[in-house]
Amino acid sequence: MTSKPFINSERLLTSISDYARIGATPGGGVTRLALSEEDQQVRKRFAADVAGAETTLRVDDIGNMVAIRSGREALSPIQIGSHLDSVRNGGRFDGALGVLGGLEVLRALADAGHVTRHPIELINWTNEEGVRYEPAMMGSGAAYGVFERGWVGERTDRDGIRFGDALDAIGYRGDLAYRPEPGAAYLELHIEQGPVLDEADVAVGVVEGILGITWLDVVVEGQADHAGPSPMSTRRDALAAAAEIVSMVEGLAVEAGPPVVGTVGRLSPDPDLINVVPGRVEMSVDLRHQTSAQLNDLVAEFQSRLDAIATRRKVTVTVDRFWTSEATRFDAGIVGAIAASADVCSPGALRLWSGAGHDAKYAADGGPAGMIFVRSRGGLSHCEEEMSEDDDIAAGVATLLETVLRLDTALSSND
């Protein structure tokens, strides 16, 4: 007879501390770039840990690690995924929380002698961060057919080292046959990386979906002039126009309301001299919205306001919308199961959207998926100051376990 599984929060927090020693930075963060020596170390540790949690480990041809715990029935797996790589001088929770939360779920099932109906897969995706090898979410993107396997292998880092060679060097090139495939459900636990939960004083978030993202390059061309002899009335100042565009992007997003965001992150005037009116500015625009249609409308409104600024200021603007990541709305059944589980494990959990991409995005392209967020103190992440409280972590992982158990039952008749 098996008991109901419960997480052991002390063991979970110990795991997080232990893993944070691998690639530890003096400031309390971690640097574990994909396919680095530190990545190799953390992968070895992960392999050892899952071996002790009643699983079989399989590594696919681009290094994605899948620990499989058998189920009682011949069903598609319930998957839990995240990543153990980090940015440079990143935090100890981004990615690792999801993998180690999944490890704790496996251990809790083992402790309780609980054999699920579905197989459970815990996935450590290769190169989620995309710092050493661009783009981000490479392992999940390759698994779900977004990136060609040959193309991935030929990516090079700053030193010209090929992805394929780096993968061989750390000994984690596995077999194409072991690529993860869409399962009955995919779950990802992650820190929020934003301040919404912290501001609302809530530990856990139920994620509705991932905002669609579009990136635009904007070039403003006016007329370079001497700052002294050029009267204000005759200037065609590219930076003054660009400044108005920055304010316009901000206003556009504020008017659209949460969770819409708009950001100008890059901006460079030319010339860049104290006493010359800039003649040209290159800038970036990042716009995010809940559906592709709404995102397209937002871009159209941006373009219309941009044209008005250009006409009034007698400058020319060219826009290159060079990249778009379509919006993802998570499966209603999965989101519902997470919400019901959070009601038990972390009452008052908030529903919110993810502004950042995650491996769950590509997983959602393949099958039903959902995400659980854990509060980030001050919304900080990708920095050593990244911090989530012990109680919040425990609440998030408990919610993950509860969701697995609920889905294992609920999905019985229809996967």
Place this chain on the structure above:
Amino acid sequence: MTSKPFINSERLLTSISDYARIGATPGGGVTRLALSEEDQQVRKRFAADVAGAETTLRVDDIGNMVAIRSGREALSPIQIGSHLDSVRNGGRFDGALGVLGGLEVLRALADAGHVTRHPIELINWTNEEGVRYEPAMMGSGAAYGVFERGWVGERTDRDGIRFGDALDAIGYRGDLAYRPEPGAAYLELHIEQGPVLDEADVAVGVVEGILGITWLDVVVEGQADHAGPSPMSTRRDALAAAAEIVSMVEGLAVEAGPPVVGTVGRLSPDPDLINVVPGRVEMSVDLRHQTSAQLNDLVAEFQSRLDAIATRRKVTVTVDRFWTSEATRFDAGIVGAIAASADVCSPGALRLWSGAGHDAKYAADGGPAGMIFVRSRGGLSHCEEEMSEDDDIAAGVATLLETVLRLDTALSSND
């Protein structure tokens, strides 16, 4: 018996064409950086030309060249000055017009056998542009005590070559005793380098003074955040704040009205990444006004509006007002003589302010000075497209000659 002197515009325009061959660029401009081989060539040509115009040439210890034509009486000289150096890929008129206009005045006096009461000095100032050796207006600044002679000698260019060594290398280090000293009047003819005369369809401008200039470094510090997970409401976006500051500077200058100008020329966000809200921005502000008091008031109003933006956006701003060039109002007698001369030689001449610095600024610190502007097509300068029409050049130089003759008489009783 002498006749009234008149300029020979054909000879003048030929000189301008000839000098433009020295350091000529493929695009029709010139590159004659201070103390370069091209500067040496143009100096030799100048020395030969003034020798043929009844003058004695003296070179001071920092290379300022002074051609002296004797007068009938023991009076302080009437000086005409400008420069033969240029920026990289500059135009053929900036600086050269003033020197060659002065050369034409000397030649016209010689042609007419007209001996003035005052000695006439024609000065080619060293390194007005400040491109190879900073700062600008070095020769006139040194002559009028703004820069220490030893300090000037130790300035280095990008290749580490000392100013003093470069001066020796071209053979133009003269004698401290030959430093130009404040005279009875200093006159400088220059292209406008702005669009005011062109927009008004006027050939010649009577310059009231040189705007005071102040330069400020502004640092905006907010909070770097991910462009996705950071709601608009919680951001402390340093670039959005900086954009508002750019617009504010523009508005401030427009409200103050001509000839006030305000410019943000440099601006750099940090980080400068498409998907990160910038946490910090460094930017420059250049403000110009007619008097020091008005400039100070303008800076105070800037600071007040800046503080309001910082408070509202919860960012911190630090301002370093690191350089100020005091405003110069030219001597009323000189400006009057120029205006009266222009009424004869170029009726309808406009009174205007110079937004840019000139050697006349330092000359005005030492004695009575004034400037004549010649229309620049489209206001363009410091570029190969810099262009002034033949008729406008002739009108400007005729005004210069007429002013010399008037001052030579008018100043008889009181210098």
